Amino acid sequence: MNPIIMALLLAVSLGIFAWSFMRRWKLLMVGSPEMRWDNVGERIKRTWVYAFAQKRMTRYTWAGVAHRMIFTGFMVLLIRSLILFSRGFIPDSSLLLFQPHTLLGDVYSLLKDIFVVLVMLGAIVFLYYRLVVKLPRMTKSTEGVIILGIIVVMMVADVLYDGAWMVLHVGADANVGFNVWEPAGSVMALMLQNAGTGMLTFLAHAGFWIHVSLVLIFLNVLPYSKHFHIITAIPNVFLQDLNPKGRLAPIVDIEGKLEREETLGIKSINQFSWKSILDFYTCTECGRCSDQCPANNTGKKLSPKHFTVDLRNFLYENEKGLVAGKNGTNGNGTNGHGSNGGGESTDEGGIHYKDLIDGVIDPEVLWACTTCRACETECPVFITYVDKIVDMRRYLVQERGEFPNELQTAFRGLESNMNPWGFAPDERANWASGLDVPLIAENPEADVLFWVGCAPSYDDRAKKTARATAILMKQAGVNFAILGPEEQCTGDPARRAGNEFLFQMFAEANTETLNGYNVKKIVTTCPHCYNTLDHEYGDYGGHYEVVHHSDFLADLVRSGKLKPTQPVKAKVVYHDSCYLGRYNDMYDSPRDLLRSIPGVTLVEPVETRDRGMCCGAGGAQMFKEEESGEERVNERRTEQLLKTDPNVVSSACPFCMRMLTDGLAGKDREDVEQLDIAEMLLRSVGETPNEATPETAST
Amino acid sequence: MRILTVVKQVPxxxxxxxxxxxxxxxxxxxxxxxxxxxxxxxVELAVQTREKRSDVDEVVVICLGDDSASGVLRTALAMGADRAIHVNDPKFESMNELFDAWVLAEAIKKDEKGFDLIVCGKHNIDLDSGAVGPALAEFLNVPHVGAVQGLEIADDGSSLTARRRIEGAEEVVECSMPALLTIEKGLVEPRYPSLPNLMKAKKKPVEVLTSADISDADASTAGTDLVSISPPPPRPECKMIEGEPEEMARELVKLLREEAKVV
Structure with missing residues (x-):
């Protein structure tokens, strides 16, 4: 092969690629700083599991299998491409390692041939999905088809080159035959054995140059297409957030930021971190996120995929202005670019500071999110959404004061009465009337603090869960206490609604109270409280052993302190709370608890565990009207649960309970009971005489 | 145009x-x-009026109350008022809303430039007399429109047209300015102050007036005397009637006749 042409080809295409890469690199650097290279061991582990072993890919079975074939094939064929490039300069080169008739050479050539075929098959599966099935989750672009076409042609060219080359080099008196070590190439050779030398030379050259050129063209297309993920996905997985899934990063030094007039939350594209921009680069538009998104599936404006793609398009379309703004060369970069992690001057003018709410991301998109993390659980390359959406809400709420009106009632209730409904704080412990539950001030030696939460304290339905849990703990002889009027909202709804300032007030007040009582272990029935207490209060000096009541009660049953003996004849379907399941991987304890009850038949909906659909209340949706769409999230979820034909829908979250109760009522299915796992357990354990209803209580 | 808005701290x-x-x-x-x-x-109406019109020079907020009421003024400043007047003196503590109006009127009169529009709530949720607005208008000798649900101010700022809902109809009232309006629910939705505005509010001027500044406070003769306050009687216990529908109906009628004595 011609070394000059090869040298030229390589120089030009690698040169262009380097230029493209630098463009993308500079654009990436427009983002704000973020630390993402700590704990390298864990990062390498996750990169192996999720990038190389493609663990999440097969959540969609056949697309996953096809992708694995192509991905692994590309890894194997990387060496083949290098061999071919070297043959441009040294005929018959095998990079000194993969010579024919050596063990390594033979094994590699067998592997290569197998994967050439598998890659081709994988690409055909993808073409089938795009052209025949037309999967709705995908963006049906010509680009996708062209890229898949290039892959197929590359593979065919490779085999053609091998086959023709074999026939040409077989020697005058020998025949070509099937070679176990080169199955694809030798089959091609058999097909070509009667062709003339001229033809064979042409085919060998054509195969070689087509393959080599397509690899280089492919490489140069990547930075400008969704196939950039081929380069960015592995780093994106490596650089993922290692914090607990449910933790939102705090805005540090809010008052200082206000003094310095820095933006709270994210207003403009450059306030996203470089890692967020890498997320935008990496999105392959497979649509798995939106396919699982409860908002998208019920006709809301939010589609996580389009959220990412819209921001990426904005980024690419304004590349010049953004890079210039970053370098302070566009005339309005007088204060340059902040280096304070998202804080940025609100200098007017210039694309650098364009408010994304005005024309790029519709606020309705942001307000439709239930923060259920279905999208993030699905994304094979660990693109995040909840943090970005909450960051943009933070700007909307704190800087613009713009948010769905109903949330104002919740914010004001929180501000004046420490709970989103605005009930009187001194009535916080009324749920326990007649149960003789001690306040921690009266029982400072309690082993466990029962963190009740706002809904179980005030909501008539959820109160029963709190009562059931308290009764069960008493029966098991647990030495526990409550904070009573000293308890305040954890701040979860404020934080998820973008009111970070308000959240931090609660975080500081509650950690002070808890630390004041030297609390070590907390039990709570609310997954939202659980998540905040466990993962978010650490930032405010609150470090506790936090246990959800599903775990706590399951343990009491396991250790024999609670004995579910009375049969409860019921077909029970359990609904996974997002903040227990996807946020905290707690799928089994609530189910174990239900199974421990004699008479219970536990059934599962199709959409279950980490694919369990949100009830629609998370992310402060509980305190606002649902955004407009075709259907309500809780109705859809109720339908899914009803398909199992249950007598009881059981859940372990007060918000889920409210949404599903409404869902059942909306479908006129009040014959199906909605019970918390604690209420189910209490039915089986049996209530003791000291249990009294609030109406007849003597206290 | 200068707008004054009156606020009160309430439970x-x-x-x-x-x-x-x-x-x-x-x-x-x-x-x-x-x-x-x-x-x-x-406050929201005043701020919105300033946002809509180019001729509003100033939105001032005034509050009669003790030290703790300064938080209420901060809220109004964060919502967009420019400066605040805090009328604060133990002598002014009262449960007599006509006296409150008198003191406010005296404080307002101290402002030499005067106000073209004064806005109050329709009533306050604590004492619920609804007297402060009309009395204030009377003491300041300006016209008053109560429980306003719609408002247009003439372009030249000389008059306004207010709409108010009355029994079975809507009343449209034209009124020259300066004028005092009391605002009914539904005209505007109060904003939630943004954090930067809360910070800015801390730096806005608050003028404190005491009895030394308002010498004529004692001249008030108007008003009511509060005799006493007592909590409402506890809600009587709820009685649940159980049984078959027919029995329940019979029992209900019997109780309404014999115990409640309403039929």
Missing amino acids: DSNATIKVKGDGSGIETAGLKTVCDPFDEFG
């Missing part, structure tokens, strides 16, 4: 109210207080 509507032992008032220790929601409508 939070969800707070548990405890009446003082001697019936002279309510316990204020530990009581959650807020800016009166109707007064907030007034």
Whole structure:
């Protein structure tokens, strides 16, 4: 092969690629700083599991299998491409390692041939999905088809080159035959054995140059297409957030930021971190996120995929202005670019500071999110959404004061009465009337603090869960206490609604109270409280052993302190709370608890565990009207649960309970009971005489 | 145009109210207080008017109350008022809203430039007399439109057209300015102050007026005397009737006739 042409080809295409890469690199650097290279061991582990072993890919079975074939094939064929490039300069080169008739050479050539075929098959599966099935989750672009076409042609060219080359080099008196070590190439050779030398030379050259050129063209297309993920996905997985899934990063030094007039939350594209921009680069538009998104599936404006793609398009379309703004060369970069992690001057003018709410991301998109993390659980390359959406809400709420009106009632209730409904704080412990539950001030030696939460304290339905849990703990002889009027909202709804300032007030007040009582272990029935207490209060000096009541009660049953003996004849379907399941991987304890009850038949909906659909209340949706769409999230979820034909829908979250109760009522299915796992357990354990209803209580 | 908005600190509507032992008032220790929601409508209206028009020079907020009421003024400043007047003197503490109006009027008169528009809430959720607005208008000798639900101010700022809902109809009132309006729910939605505005509010000027500044306060003769306050009687116990529908109906009629004596 011609070394000059090869040298030229390589120089030009690698040169262009380097230029493209630098463009993308500079654009990436427009983002704000973020630390993402700590704990390298864990990062390498996750990169192996999720990038190389493609663990999440097969959540969609056949697309996953096809992708694995192509991905692994590309890894194997990387060496083949290098061999071919070297043959441009040294005929018959095998990079000194993969010579024919050596063990390594033979094994590699067998592997290569197998994967050439598998890659081709994988690409055909993808073409089938795009052209025949037309999967709705995908963006049906010509680009996708062209890229898949290039892959197929590359593979065919490779085999053609091998086959023709074999026939040409077989020697005058020998025949070509099937070679176990080169199955694809030798089959091609058999097909070509009667062709003339001229033809064979042409085919060998054509195969070689087509393959080599397509690899280089492919490489140069990547930075400008969704196939950039081929380069960015592995780093994106490596650089993922290692914090607990449910933790939102705090805005540090809010008052200082206000003094310095820095933006709270994210207003403009450059306030996203470089890692967020890498997320935008990496999105392959497979649509798995939106396919699982409860908002998208019920006709809301939010589609996580389009959220990412819209921001990426904005980024690419304004590349010049953004890079210039970053370098302070566009005339309005007088204060340059902040280096304070998202804080940025609100200098007017210039694309650098364009408010994304005005024309790029519709606020309705942001307000439709239930923060259920279905999208993030699905994304094979660990693109995040909840943090970005909450960051943009933070700007909307704190800087613009713009948010769905109903949330104002919740914010004001929180501000004046420490709970989103605005009930009187001194009535916080009324749920326990007649149960003789001690306040921690009266029982400072309690082993466990029962963190009740706002809904179980005030909501008539959820109160029963709190009562059931308290009764069960008493029966098991647990030495526990409550904070009573000293308890305040954890701040979860404020934080998820973008009111970070308000959240931090609660975080500081509650950690002070808890630390004041030297609390070590907390039990709570609310997954939202659980998540905040466990993962978010650490930032405010609150470090506790936090246990959800599903775990706590399951343990009491396991250790024999609670004995579910009375049969409860019921077909029970359990609904996974997002903040227990996807946020905290707690799928089994609530189910174990239900199974421990004699008479219970536990059934599962199709959409279950980490694919369990949100009830629609998370992310402060509980305190606002649902955004407009075709259907309500809780109705859809109720339908899914009803398909199992249950007598009881059981859940372990007060918000889920409210949404599903409404869902059942909306479908006129009040014959199906909605019970918390604690209420189910209490039915089986049996209530003791000291249990009294609030109406007849003597206290 | 200069706009004045009157605000009052009141107990939070969800707070548990405890009446003082001697019936002279309510316990204020530990009581959650807020800016009166109707007064907030007034602040919002004033701020929106300034945002819509180019001829509004100033939005001033005035409050009669003790030291703790400064929080209410901060809220109004964060919502967009430019400066605040805090009328604060133990001598002014009263449960007599006509006296409150008199003191406010005297304080307002001290402002030499005068106000073209004065807005109050329709009533305050604490004492609920609805007297402050009309009395203030009377003391300041300006026309007053009550419970306004729609408003247009003439381009030249000389008059306004207000709409108010009355029994079975809507009344349209034209009024020359200066004028005083009391605001009904539904005209505007109060905003939630953004954090930067809360910060800015801390730096806005608050003028404090005491009895030394308002010498004519004692001249008030108007008003009512509060005799005593007592909590409402506890809600009578709920009686549940059980049984078959027919029996329940029979029992209900019997109870309505014999116990409630309403049929």
